[in-house]
Amino acid sequence: MNIFSNEYFTLTAVENRVYISVFAPEYPFTEFNKVLQAIPRVQITQFGNLRNAIQQSLSDRVEVGRLKPEYELNFSPDHMRVTVRLHLGEEDFKAKHREITSEIFKALQQKGITEGILYDTLNGPYTNQELIIAQGKAPINGEDAIIRYYELSERKPTIHQDGSADYYELNFIDEVEVGAWLGEKVFATEGIPGRTLKGSIVPARTGRDKPLYYDKETVEEVVMEGKTELRAKITGAIMMLGRNISVQKVLTIHGDVGPKTGNIDYDGSIQITGTVTDGYSVKATQDISILGTMGIGAVESITSETGDIYIKGGIFGKERAVITAERDVFVKLANDCTIRAGEKINIGLYAMGSKLYAKYVYLDKIRGKIIGGLVQAQVQVVSAYIGNEMERPTVVQIEGFNRNEVKKELENLLKEYQDLLSEVEKIRKEVDIFDEEGEPAKANDGIPKKDFIYYWAKQESSMDKIHQLEETRQKLMSYLSAKGDGEIAIIRKAFPRTIIQIKEMEKHIEFITTGSFYVSENKLFYE
Numbered sequence: 001m002n003i004f005s006n007e008y009f010t011l012t013a014v015e016n017r018v019y020i021s022v023f024a025p026e027y028p029f030t031e032f033n034k035v036l037q038a039i040p041r042v043q044i045t046q047f048g049n050l051r052n053a054i055q056q057s058l059s060d061r062v063e064v065g066r067l068k069p070e071y072e073l074n075f076s077p078d079h080m081r082v083t084v085r086l087h088l089g090e091e092d093f094k095a096k097h098r099e100i101t102s103e104i105f106k107a108l109q110q111k112g113i114t115e116g117i118l119y120d121t122l123n124g125p126y127t128n129q130e131l132i133i134a135q136g137k138a139p140i141n142g143e144d145a146i147i148r149y150y151e152l153s154e155r156k157p158t159i160h161q162d163g164s165a166d167y168y169e170l171n172f173i174d175e176v177e178v179g180a181w182l183g184e185k186v187f188a189t190e191g192i193p194g195r196t197l198k199g200s201i202v203p204a205r206t207g208r209d210k211p212l213y214y215d216k217e218t219v220e221e222v223v224m225e226g227k228t229e230l231r232a233k234i235t236g237a238i239m240m241l242g243r244n245i246s247v248q249k250v251l252t253i254h255g256d257v258g259p260k261t262g263n264i265d266y267d268g269s270i271q272i273t274g275t276v277t278d279g280y281s282v283k284a285t286q287d288i289s290i291l292g293t294m295g296i297g298a299v300e301s302i303t304s305e306t307g308d309i310y311i312k313g314g315i316f317g318k319e320r321a322v323i324t325a326e327r328d329v330f331v332k333l334a335n336d337c338t339i340r341a342g343e344k345i346n347i348g349l350y351a352m353g354s355k356l357y358a359k360y361v362y363l364d365k366i367r368g369k370i371i372g373g374l375v376q377a378q379v380q381v382v383s384a385y386i387g388n389e390m391e392r393p394t395v396v397q398i399e400g401f402n403r404n405e406v407k408k409e410l411e412n413l414l415k416e417y418q419d420l421l422s423e424v425e426k427i428r429k430e431v432d433i434f435d436e437e438g439e440p441a442k443a444n445d446g447i448p449k450k451d452f453i454y455y456w457a458k459q460e461s462s463m464d465k466i467h468q469l470e471e472t473r474q475k476l477m478s479y480l481s482a483k484g485d486g487e488i489a490i491i492r493k494a495f496p497r498t499i500i501q502i503k504e505m506e507k508h509i510e511f512i513t514t515g516s517f518y519v520s521e522n523k524l525f526y527e
Contacts, residue, residue, distance in 0.1 A: 009053075070088050080196055086126075137202075140204055143188060153174055218233050236269070249269070257275070288325075351363065379398070385490075386495070400485045
């Protein structure tokens with residue numbers, strides 16, 4: 001069969017083998033690509049033979065390639081798609097359009113393709129690109145359950161445009177009434193099955209269910225259409241205990257703590273709208289919030305065993321008041337008092353003649369002042385001013401930490417974190433085998449029901465560990481936010497007769513100083 005001829009050579013095909021016969025010399029070999037574009041059915045497989053035949057003007061027939069079919073169908077192994085590629089030039093295709101189209105659809109039927117045929121594919125503009133001629137219906141997997149919880153107010157000061165921090169207005173306790181919304185789970189949805197081109201059903205995955213974590217003593221589930229809501233069973237303050245949302249009892253004192261109330265010792269959170277009279281004490285297992293604008297004076301003690309303390313109006317302690325919190329303390333000002341916090345002390349205006357003990361002590365970067373007294377922190381102290389123009393003796397000490405050990409601990413934690421994530425993913429695949437009743441999703445594809453309970457419990461245990469690791473990671477990152485092995489940051493001025501000590505390194509400020517002091521490799525640095 002004669003395929004192509006010009007004044008230099010002829011291309012012929014015998015049983016799908018392509019041959020060239022050259023009868024005139026000096027044909028530009030680089031021009032041969034134009035020939036291939038004109039006859040896309042020709043595929044050159046023996047370039048050496050082609051080059052020799054043209055360059056040496058070989059008149060004898062030389063095999064150079066193969067003749068491709070007018071079209072090729074490609075069937076995906078999963079019977080979800082068939083593509084077609086045309087090996088005809090545009091003019092040939094237009095001339096044979098009806099014949100080629102009929103042959104292609106007949107070939108599909110012979111392969112058992114009965115659904116998803118795209119009859120209009122070959123009616124568009126000509127192209128030699130691969131086209132999808134038949135497409136199965138892919139399954140649509142169900143949506144996973146969506147979990148939402150009440151967003152607790154963030155316990156940190158509002159930062160104004162000038163950089164100052166407002167420690168006076170904190171949404172400290174999120175109070176709710178019985179029946180209040182605390183969270184919800186929008187149910188996972190069923191998937192929509194698909195179909196192959198041969199009519200077989202392709203199952204869809206049902207969306208993953210997710211558990212709601214809550215304290216069953218104080219929170220209950222209310223099943224509604226399409227979702228389950230969490231509602232408060234008691235009036236109180238919302239708390240997150242690990243991953244569980246709960247409602248803790250809140251004792252609200254409308255007015256002052258004093259002769260009418262006596263000392264307060266309460267299992268839960270305490271909110272006082274007034275003040276605490278001199279000589280009286282308040283103790284709570286959870287948070288304490290004292291909202292009186294006048295603050296407190298020479299109280300005996302204010303103690304939170306596991307939570308935070310917020311004193312809106314400040315402390316005028318007369319060298320008697322002792323404030324102790326397991327976590328953080330937020331206060332407008334601290335005057336002649338002692339504050340102990342397991343994590344952070346946050347002060348808005350000043351600390352004067354006070355003793356402050358915490359991992360971190362933060363005062364406002366614009367107005368905050370530490371004047372007199374003693375500050376002992378483990379990691380970092382930040383203040384706009386330390387000391388005053390009257391050169392009142394002020395001591396700020398940093399216990400310090402080993403930065404390299406913290407980094408190593410963080411690296412080990414992240415490795416453990418990644419290992420746990422991989423383990424959870426493996427466990428989840430086992431759990432996904434089961435339906436909501438804990439039965440295998442496929443008759444002979446499952447593990448015994450008792451193993452489902454085992455895997456589910458293991459998954460929950462791993463998730464609890466991940467949650468704990470995340471809390472530890474945040475604490476380690478806080479350490480590394482300080483410079484060196486411990487830092488004292490003076491944003492504006494430190495005055496003479498201020499003593500700075502970090503680990504064993506001590507510095508007496510002899511003139512007004514600004515900057516950060518920190519220790520690294522047993523050396524004191526200033527910048």
